Amino acid sequence: MVVPEVQEVPTRLVHARDEAFRRWRGSTSPRESAVSGLWDEDYAEDEGLGDHMEKAILVLQGIMVLGIGALVLFIRNYLPTYAAEKGRNLATKEDIAKITDEVERVKHGYTEIKSQIDRKHQLRMAALDKRLEVHQQAYWEWVKLLRTVYEPKEVFAAAAVAQEWWMQNCLYLEPEVRAAFRAAYMVATDHHRLVNDHGSVALVQDSWKTISQVGDVLVRAVALPPIAGEGEGIATTKPSSGGA
Numbered sequence: 134m135v136v137p138e139v140q141e142v143p144t145r146l147v148h149a150r151d152e153a154f155r156r157w158r159g160s161t162s163p164r165e166s167a168v169s170g171l172w173d174e175d176y177a178e179d180e181g182l183g184d185h186m187e188k189a190i191l192v193l194q195g196i197m198v199l200g201i202g203a204l205v206l207f208i209r210n211y212l213p214t215y216a217a218e219k220g221r222n223l224a225t226k227e228d229i230a231k232i233t234d235e236v237e238r239v240k241h242g243y244t245e246i247k248s249q250i251d252r253k254h255q256l257r258m259a260a261l262d263k264r265l266e267v268h269q270q271a272y273w274e275w276v277k278l279l280r281t282v283y284e285p286k287e288v289f290a291a292a293a294v295a296q297e298w299w300m301q302n303c304l305y306l307e308p309e310v311r312a313a314f315r316a317a318y319m320v321a322t323d324h325h326r327l328v329n330d331h332g333s334v335a336l337v338q339d340s341w342k343t344i345s346q347v348g349d350v351l352v353r354a355v356a357l358p359p360i361a362g363e364g365e366g367i368a369t370t371k372p373s374s375g376g377a
Contacts (some may be wrong), residue, residue, distance in 0.1 A: 134267065204286060243249075260305070263305060264305045264306075265355065266304035267302045267306060268306065268307075268310065268351055268354060268355050270298070270302065270306075271298075271302070271310060271314055271347075272348065272351050273345045273352060274294070274295050274298050274299075274314075275295070275314065275317060276348075276352070277291050277294070277295075277347060278291045278292060278317065278318055278321050278344070279321075281321075281343070282321055282324050282325060282344060283324075283325050283328070284325075285325055288321055288322055288325065289322055291318075291321070292318045292319075292321050292322050295314070295317075295318040295321075296315075296318055299311075299314055299315055299318070302313075307354040309350055309353075309354060310347075310350055310351055310354045313343075313346060313347045313350040314347055316343050317343060317344045317346075317347045320340050320343045320344055321344050323340070324337075324340045324341065324344060327340055366377050
């Protein structure tokens with residue numbers, strides 16, 4: 134078999150072929166141009182979107198940094214002040230509660246004291262007319278006893294009457310009057326003996342003081358206001374013989 138001899142392609146044909154290829158590459162169809170334009174637009178949009186995302190990320194990072202800084206400043210500056218103010222408010226409330234409790238305690242104590250005073254006053258005012266009458270009777274019984282101090286035969290009877298009267302009325306008497314009246318009728322029966330026996334002057338004076346002071350004690354216990362001014366004190370008759 135005879136192989137045909139390959140003839141060499143003329144140079145001008147090669148150049149023509151290359152020129153045609155270049156022209157073909159340089160001139161595209163409308164479809165190819167549209168596809169290429171769409172690709173370029175998508176690429177441009179992707180590039181723009183990437184730029185926007187980067188900017189958004191930077192903005193978010195800045196916001197986060199500012200937020201963290203604000204939070205640090207809040208914790209450092211406001212929280213201690215808030216805690217201190219809260220503590221002061223709590224202390225103020227506790228102080229107010231203590232003051233309120235103290236005021237209530239004082240008010241309760243005042244109420245109790247006032248109630249006790251009122252009860253005592255009511256007791257003192259109970260049967261006031263009767264008590265005044267008994268003190269007047271006590272004064273009269275004391276005068277009769279005083280008149281018989283230097284009468285040995287009469288003083289014992291007067292002392293017995295005074296003792297009987299005291300036992301029947303002593304609860305109506307003021308405590309000081311009650312004690313003074315009882316001491317007077319007990320001492321009265323021995324006073325004349327101390328004087329007649331020329332005993333100790335001190336004993337005679339003490340005996341006479343015990344008997345004679347009942348009148349003044351009665352006046353002080355009753356303490357009636359004067360009608361037309363200060364009245365003169367009630368004078369006790371001092372015996373002419375003996376005595377202090």
